[in-house]
Amino acid sequence: MFENAEPFAWLILLPPLAAAGIIAMFTREHRRLSAQISISAVLISFLTTVILAGILRASGADAMRPTSMNWLWIGDFAVDISLRLDHLSLAMALVVTGVGGLIHIYSAGYMRGDRAYGRYFACLSLFMFSMLGIVLADNFVMMFIFWELVGVSSYLLIGFWYEKEAAADACKKAFLCNRVGDAGFLLGILLVWSMFGSVSFVEIKPGVTAYLAAHGGPTPLFYLAGLLIFCGAVGKSAQFPLHVWLPDAMEGPTPVSALIHAATMVAAGVYMLCRVYFLLEPSGALPVIAWVGGFTALLAAVIAVQQNDIKRILAYSTLSQLGYMVMAVGVGGPAAAMFHLTTHAFFKALLFLGAGSVILALHHEQNIWRMGALRSKTPVTYWTFMAGTLALCGFPPLSGFYSKDGILSQALKSHQIALFILGVVVAMLTTFYMFRLVLVVFFGGEKSDAAGHAHESPRIMIWPLRVLAVLSIIGGFIGIGSLYASQFSAEGAAPAGFAAQLLEPFSASPLGALFGLFAVVLGFSMAFACYRDCVTDPLPERLGWLSRAMRNRFYFDELYERVLIPCTQEAASKLADALDRWLISGLVRLVSGCTDLFGRALRQVQSGSIQGYAFTLVLGVAIVLYFVLVK
Amino acid sequence: MNINLDHYLAVSGALFCLGLLGVIMRRNLLVIYMCLELMLNAANLALVALSHFNGILDGQIVVFFIITVAAAEVAVGLALIVALYRKRQTAHVEDLTAMKL
Numbered sequence: 001m002f003e004n005a006e007p008f009a010w011l012i013l014l015p016p017l018a019a020a021g022i023i024a025m026f027t028r029e030h031r032r033l034s035a036q037i038s039i040s041a042v043l044i045s046f047l048t049t050v051i052l053a054g055i056l057r058a059s060g061a062d063a064m065r066p067t068s069m070n071w072l073w074i075g076d077f078a079v080d081i082s083l084r085l086d087h088l089s090l091a092m093a094l095v096v097t098g099v100g101g102l103i104h105i106y107s108a109g110y111m112r113g114d115r116a117y118g119r120y121f122a123c124l125s126l127f128m129f130s131m132l133g134i135v136l137a138d139n140f141v142m143m144f145i146f147w148e149l150v151g152v153s154s155y156l157l158i159g160f161w162y163e164k165e166a167a168a169d170a171c172k173k174a175f176l177c178n179r180v181g182d183a184g185f186l187l188g189i190l191l192v193w194s195m196f197g198s199v200s201f202v203e204i205k206p207g208v209t210a211y212l213a214a215h216g217g218p219t220p221l222f223y224l225a226g227l228l229i230f231c232g233a234v235g236k237s238a239q240f241p242l243h244v245w246l247p248d249a250m251e252g253p254t255p256v257s258a259l260i261h262a263a264t265m266v267a268a269g270v271y272m273l274c275r276v277y278f279l280l281e282p283s284g285a286l287p288v289i290a291w292v293g294g295f296t297a298l299l300a301a302v303i304a305v306q307q308n309d310i311k312r313i314l315a316y317s318t319l320s321q322l323g324y325m326v327m328a329v330g331v332g333g334p335a336a337a338m339f340h341l342t343t344h345a346f347f348k349a350l351l352f353l354g355a356g357s358v359i360l361a362l363h364h365e366q367n368i369w370r371m372g373a374l375r376s377k378t379p380v381t382y383w384t385f386m387a388g389t390l391a392l393c394g395f396p397p398l399s400g401f402y403s404k405d406g407i408l409s410q411a412l413k414s415h416q417i418a419l420f421i422l423g424v425v426v427a428m429l430t431t432f433y434m435f436r437l438v439l440v441v442f443f444g445g446e447k448s449d450a451a452g453h454a455h456e457s458p459r460i461m462i463w464p465l466r467v468l469a470v471l472s473i474i475g476g477f478i479g480i481g482s483l484y485a486s487q488f489s490a491e492g493a494a495p496a497g498f499a500a501q502l503l504e505p506f507s508a509s510p511l512g513a514l515f516g517l518f519a520v521v522l523g524f525s526m527a528f529a530c531y532r533d534c535v536t537d538p539l540p541e542r543l544g545w546l547s548r549a550m551r552n553r554f555y556f557d558e559l560y561e562r563v564l565i566p567c568t569q570e571a572a573s574k575l576a577d578a579l580d581r582w583l584i585s586g587l588v589r590l591v592s593g594c595t596d597l598f599g600r601a602l603r604q605v606q607s608g609s610i611q612g613y614a615f616t617l618v619l620g621v622a623i624v625l626y627f628v629l630v631k
Numbered sequence: 632m633n634i635n636l637d638h639y640l641a642v643s644g645a646l647f648c649l650g651l652l653g654v655i656m657r658r659n660l661l662v663i664y665m666c667l668e669l670m671l672n673a674a675n676l677a678l679v680a681l682s683h684f685n686g687i688l689d690g691q692i693v694v695f696f697i698i699t700v701a702a703a704e705v706a707v708g709l710a711l712i713v714a715l716y717r718k719r720q721t722a723h724v725e726d727l728t729a730m731k732l
Contacts, residue, residue, distance in 0.1 A: 609725070614654055
């Protein structure tokens with residue numbers, strides 16, 4: 001009945017592009033209309049995804065036939081624009097369009113007073129188009145194109161309030177950091193292409209097996225290719241050492257932070273790693289990936305403990321959770337990574353939108369030490385924020401508990417004890433800083449006048465919060481995990497009963513679950529002890545220089561600014577100077593010098609002596625005669 | 632000894648070369664001028680000889696023209712040399728290097 005549903009996949013990808021085009025060209029001045037176009041485009045995408053996912057589930061197949069269009073031929077090398085529809089891409093598309101749709105609706109309320117309302121929705125739709133392109137991409141080239149498009153739309157949205165200098169700087173920083181990672185990604189793609197002769201995921205997959213068989217295992221070149229592809233994820237998912245752009249990206253509007261810098265775009269790196277997992281696993285790059293992810297998770301969690309801006313705390317929390325996901329890929333659990341990505345998209349989007357609601361209630365106040373006692377004034381925001389916090393901390397039976405446990409048990413399963421302990425410590429820190437945030441913002445006394453006059457946000461912003469809160473609560477036991485597991489393991493996890501899913505972590509890996517719970521309890525009690533009813537932060541006094549270092553993000557920005565950027569700029573300017581001076585200018589001088597020399601030589605001929613001229617003339621005649629008569 | 636065309640042409644060639652050498656080597660403008668006339672007459676000799684031995688009168692007609700033109704040329708050339716001498720007080724070629732760059 002639904003055999004030929006594949007072409008409808010274009011209905012996922014194209015509506016946001018059409019919306020972006022229409023808004024940008026025709027309806028930018030019509031505020032309501034622009035928002036309606038953008039929101040209906042994302043809803044069309046969402047409904048199409050739901051239907052296609054349902055068809056795929058019902059058919060029981062692994063993937064639908066890809067719909068493809070030939071796009072580019074260079075000799076034997078062909079690049080298609082084709083849409084890949086399997087469990088992984090459709091589930092990810094569901095997250096992107098579902099969470100994205102809620103954020104679109106929320107934005108309609110949050111951005112109400114902004115003068116560039118139309119431009120905002122055009123950029124948002126452009127972003128949705130690019131992100132869905134990454135998700136549905138069937139080959140590296142297409143993925144890279146959309147990868148860059150996502151970078152551009154992120155640039156546009158971070159710099160949305162471009163008249164603010166901080167926002168203008170932040171969007172440049174984000175774009176440049178991403179460029180560094182993307183350069184590596186592009187090299188990786190070229191390397192993969194040279195090794196397997198194809199850029200299509202489907203064609204590379206058997207190529208990897210053949211390559212390993214031919215070379216008797218991974219070669220250094222293959223290892224390098226794995227690392228370079230990981231570079232792309234380092235840039236996009238803001239892993240150490242390119243993590244510095246994400247916190248600054250919070251200069252954009254809050255719904256943008258929720259959509260791009262928490263739920264979807266930064267998850268693209270993790271998604272890409274899972275997509276090409278068949279390539280990464282045999283390349284031997286997994287330990288590096290695991291440790292980069294683990295280190296980022298720890299670093300960001302430690303920094304988050306001493307941040308005071310509500311959005312920055314959430315930004316570092318995002319960094320830390322992304323590190324978790326990358327670590328999960330690194331310890332051999334792409335399914336766990338995708339599971340955590342999905343639940344994280346729910347609760348992090350919820351937390352950001354909740355933070356946006358708080359910020360709006362306090363007239364754009366972002367310092368948590370000027371909030372307080374918002375529990376009774378913004379009850380819906382409080383309850384939904386609480387649900388998101390508990391889910392993020394991994395409080396059973398909320399979604400974060402299941403996905404985080406999946407990662408921890410995966411680390412145990414692959415005998416990465418160090419990474420397991422690291423994961424538990426990060427979980428503890430996560431609980432600590434999240435409850436620090438909640439206790440300071442929603443409990444205690446009012447710490448400023450604005451907090452006293454706070455009021456709940458309009459309905460259009462409240463409803464997305466409620467939906468996301470429900471998803472954050474139930475996301476763990478509605479079969480998302482087993483859906484991803486069926487993508488990555490051949491036998492496919494059988495959909496278990498409801499009760500079995502509810503208790504799955506304890507039966508599958510009791511040690512991981514217990515340690516996870518222990519971390520949550522420890523983190524919560526520490527936060528409760530430190531931050532119950534306090535007006536200022538007690539930690540700076542107790543920790544001294546460490547707290548200062550944490551507040552200043554361990555001076556990474558300063559380090560890059562003082563060391564890395566001058567060095568690279570100096571080197572680049574020297575190189576440019578040398579090229580300019582010796583190569584380009586050298587060529588010019590060579591040409592001019594030759595002409596000059598030739599001219600000087602010829603000048604000697606024009607001596608002014610008439611007899612000399614006569615002699616030359618005669619000589620010429622003699623030569624001509626010689627050739628005419630003798631030869 | 633039977634004098635034939637080759638002998639005339641040899642004398643003509645010798646005269647031409649002498650004239651040419653004079654033009655190139657001598658310093659005085661007047662002498663150079665006389666050498667030029669010598670070269671013209673060498674050509675005249677060759678033309679007359681060829682005309683005679685081949686029985687075609689065209690060569691001799693050309694010689695008349697050359698003599699006429701040469702006379703006119705001498706008139707103009709000598710006038711130029713006199714004018715030059717009046718201006719520069721010299722008739723030596725090495726002093727006349729105004730064409731040098």
